Amino acid sequence: MTGNIIVIGGHGSLGKHLPAQPGLIVSDLRLEASADELTAAFTQGNISTVINFAAMTDPAICEANPQLTYAINADAVEKLYQAASNAGCRKFVQVSTSHVYGVSSELKYFATDDPCHPRSVYGKSKRQAEERLLKLAEDSTTEMSIVRIFSVVSTQLREGFLYKNLINRAKSKDYSSIQGLNSVRDFIHAKDAVAIVMKAAETPNCPVIINACSGKGTSIRSLVEQVYTEYGADPHQIENFFDESEDGDYLVGEPSSPFIDSADFQSDRL
Numbered sequence: 001m002t003g004n005i006i007v008i009g010g011h012g013s014l015g016k017h018l019p020a021q022p023g024l025i026v027s028d029l030r031l032e033a034s035a036d037e038l039t040a041a042f043t044q045g046n047i048s049t050v051i052n053f054a055a056m057t058d059p060a061i062c063e064a065n066p067q068l069t070y071a072i073n074a075d076a077v078e079k080l081y082q083a084a085s086n087a088g089c090r091k092f093v094q095v096s097t098s099h100v101y102g103v104s105s106e107l108k109y110f111a112t113d114d115p116c117h118p119r120s121v122y123g124k125s126k127r128q129a130e131e132r133l134l135k136l137a138e139d140s141t142t143e144m145s146i147v148r149i150f151s152v153v154s155t156q157l158r159e160g161f162l163y164k165n166l167i168n169r170a171k172s173k174d175y176s177s178i179q180g181l182n183s184v185r186d187f188i189h190a191k192d193a194v195a196i197v198m199k200a201a202e203t204p205n206c207p208v209i210i211n212a213c214s215g216k217g218t219s220i221r222s223l224v225e226q227v228y229t230e231y232g233a234d235p236h237q238i239e240n241f242f243d244e245s246e247d248g249d250y251l252v253g254e255p256s257s258p259f260i261d262s263a264d265f266q267s268d269r270l
Helices: 035-044 059-064 064-085 122-135 162-171 189-204 222-232
Strands: 004-008 024-026 047-052 091-097 141-149 151-153 187-189 209-212 250-254
Touching: 024 141, 035 047, 035 064, 047 064, 047 189, 059 122, 064 091, 064 122, 091 122, 091 189, 122 141, 122 250, 141 189, 151 162, 151 189, 151 209, 162 222
Parallel strands: 004 024, 004 047, 047 091, 091 141, 141 209, 151 187
Antiparallel strands: none
């Protein structure tokens, strides 16, 4: 493969897990840059592949600022792809989220061709970005792939991620009630998720939409128990730990086989 790979939004929680390799540029370019500025940067940098991690991701902040969320998570992503296409880039990889699926009231494994019913502003904005990219890619020579990342775990995650919040609670011996203990999610280590993104960037003619997930459902209660125990706290003291009366929901994925296989999971995970 000729040309460099540029990463937009690579200084965040997931970007910390990017590999150090020749030709991989973690850029300071922002989605707020103009289309002309982005196109010029891609052309001058001999960029063949653009990876976009940049997004507003905190659900609460997104709900409070829907207009800004759509501007960054959808409008700016469309502009970024158009700039990559205008610069003649070979590949564009959009980092998306399992939130585009919504949730299920019973266990099911969401596949990439399942209907999307996002519930949150965050999920809706990311789905809108996907829809725009899919349409733009129809008339462009810049190949496009979307990687839907499920629930990530890593000690390097920023504040706001479930796993990070649980670590903070365990360290401070916070035994107040935790919402959603009966819900089930699909957890993947951030390092493995990023490796799948890189695989999509470096593989010609890979699937247009990829589920980056383990294919295994883990209850929030089980995750809480693991994290609290690991950090020396007693999960059984949590006020509602044994309360199973609350209804839970499910968000578990079907890994995109054969593109993803067991060799893609190198990190310890649930």
